[in-house]
Ligand code: SF4
């Protein structure tokens with residue numbers, strides 16, 4: 001079963017690890033016919049498309065739940081939502097197809113909406129897009145290293161309403177390489193306090209077209 | 219709402235989910251529609267507090283009543299505290315983000331002495347005056363305390379309006395009911411407290427006064443009016459089966475210390491170890507029935523979705539239906555991959571059968587607590603465990619595939635000599651022997667023996683309540699010696715810094731003079747004393763000096779057998795005569811067998827009218 005869920009409000013403050021156990025326990029409470037892994041510490045077979053930064057909202061997180069019996073998606077959604085807290089609710093669900101590859105393997109891009117209060121970032125965004133390369137220090141487990149993030153930004157739009165800037169951005173998000181929205185924002189306007197929400201996850205469809213990962217079964 | 223002010227602070231603090239609530243099974247009510255609001259404060263972090271069984275029970279009991287709303291409050295970690303103070307955000311509840319100051323009743327559970335500085339700090343963060351005198355003037359919320367440390371309430375007497383002593387299930391409801399009625403009719407604060415003081419188990423320190431002798435030493439506590447009881451009898455729930463127990467508990471998002479369903483199989487313990495305060499305070503031993511526990515397990519697993527269940531009590535291995543319970547739980551829930559963990563296995567409990575069943579699902583650590591190294595000293599402390607029993611148990615465990623064992627000891631016990639320390643090393647070697655006695659192809663590789671030594675702290679209501687604690691230097695010397703003796707392959711030695719135990723000893727047996735010390739320590743920034751990274755020993759010593767006192771004069775005090783003790787006004791059910799008999803037996807090295815074998819007349823059976831099943 002492929003399910004899209006939101007993570008917002010008070011629910012943004014726990015980590016990806018916490019999300020895993022929270023979902024597992026919700027699936028157990030809902031008494032859905034989950035499958036368990038083999039081995040020493042059996043757990044519910046559950047895979048997420050990607051992790052989300054602590055503090056960020058999302059309307060479009062995806063998970064793949066392995067079920068031992070068939071359940072209608074509408075039923076799944078209703079039963080699981082009854083066992084999930086406010087702010088962590090399934091928005092839609094569909095059956096996974098036979099031989100469908102893992103969500104994480106097909107994930108290509110993520111889209112974000114960000115509001116930066118009290119700043120006009122239109123010029124900064126335009127400069128960024130115009131630059132041939134933008135090298136920033138990227139922190140990883142292995143330490144800090146310079147990375148050109150320009151090619152990882154696939155779309156960047158900025159609107160300004162006289163008070164706040166609203167940005168929409170589509171960023172590279174694959175197993176091999178990804179750009180966090182926070183890092184791009186830090187590059188555009190260092191030290192800004194802003195609310196960031198993930199709004200879509202995309203796969204690459206036929207002819208390199210952008211398709212929603214939830215829809216893309218193949 | 220306060221949440222909007224808190225959210226911007228969260229990206230820069232560790233583990234922000236500690237501060238935002240909203241968990242599954244959290245009680246949701248409209249504060250406008252309730253009559254009494256109770257802030258249940260745990261003076262430690264979210265992870266520690268959320269693991270505490272007593273809090274889960276009382277939260278459930280209060281929130282079952284529509285007209286009461288119990289909300290949780292934990293001590294913010296130091297990074298969050300700083301952020302809150304900088305932004306003038308008061309301490310708030312996780313359910314509704316209401317400032318603690320707006321509650322009717324603010325309750326703290328006192329699980330260990332070293333959380334007292336957090337009690338003051340949490341009041342301070344709430345903007346609630348620390349002492350009851352100042353609170354009277356400002357009509358601030360009442361501050362009430364319960365938990366095991368309420369059995370010697372004196373070090374907190376200036377700060378607390380009401381202590382609730384003993385099992386809290388009934389008491390906490392009575393408190394809210396009386397508060398509700400008092401608020402409705404509108405009386406004075408003193409009137410309310412006077413009414414409470416006359417209910418069993420309640421202690422209102424303002425109605426009592428401490429006496430000191432010519433040299434300034436504690437000379438007894440006296441009531442200042444004759445319409446309050448002279449002695450405060452602890453509350454005792456006679457029948458656990460009919461006592462309320464949660465059928466759903468909050469499931470935190472973020473991992474806590476005990477992240478599982480906890481079934482309290484029994485309260486109390488029949489073994490009578492002479493250093494053990496819990497064993498004395500929670501007498502008599504009472505058990506829940508098999509049927510009740512299985513029903514609770516079923517409900518709790520389905521309401522939480524937890525994948526693990528543990529059986530909790532002081533001595534779970536002694537629960538009379540343990541093998542049946544373990545078997546039934548595994549049969550019923552094993553298919554859903556629910557693991558059963560049995561934390562406090564004892565050497566002489568029914569290991570065999572149960573152990574195999576635990577292992578079938580999930581291996582948990584194997585721990586043994588001989589507490590002392592020689593038979594002589596184990597007889598003194600009445601730890602009825604022999605070397606042979608330990609050997610046989612670990613041999614059995616090793617042959618069943620276990621390879622890690624933890625051994626717990628105490629140093630600084632009364633009458634201890636260096637021979638007893640040698641005994642600790644000897645027992646560790648015997649465990650190694652047991653491992654190598656198992657044929658190579660049968661045993662697991664990777665033997666690990668953890669030996670840990672904590673420092674003995676004399677506690678009220680134990681036969682050792684009159685005993686002094688070893689000095690820090692003595693304890694350090696013993697630790698050094700043990701470390702040398704335990705330089706063995708596969709053995710790791712852990713010890714605790716004795717400084718904290720030193721302070722703990724002062725607060726465990728101290729009197730009202732410690733209120734001043736605590737206040738000074740708070741002013742000097744002490745908090746989270748139980749956490750190494752926060753503990754500031756020097757600040758504490760300075761706080762004692764500020765008051766013209768020393769920590770040693772309390773920790774290392776030998777109380778005379780006939781001297782008044784600061785906790786004499788609390789009646790825990792065990793008589794002083796019994797404790798004294800046990801103390802004399804200890805010095806003679808005489809054991810008192812388990813209560814299930816022989817009744818030693820501790821007094822609890824007269825106190826709770828025939829509730830002690832063991833002495834039948
Ligand atoms: S077995 Fe001994 S140490 Fe453990 S709870 Fe019972 S009396 Fe206390």
Ligand code: SF4
Pocket residue numbers: 501502503813814816817818819820821822823830831832833
């Ligand atoms: S009354 Fe007797 S059997 Fe019961 S707890 Fe006391 S000593 Fe043990």
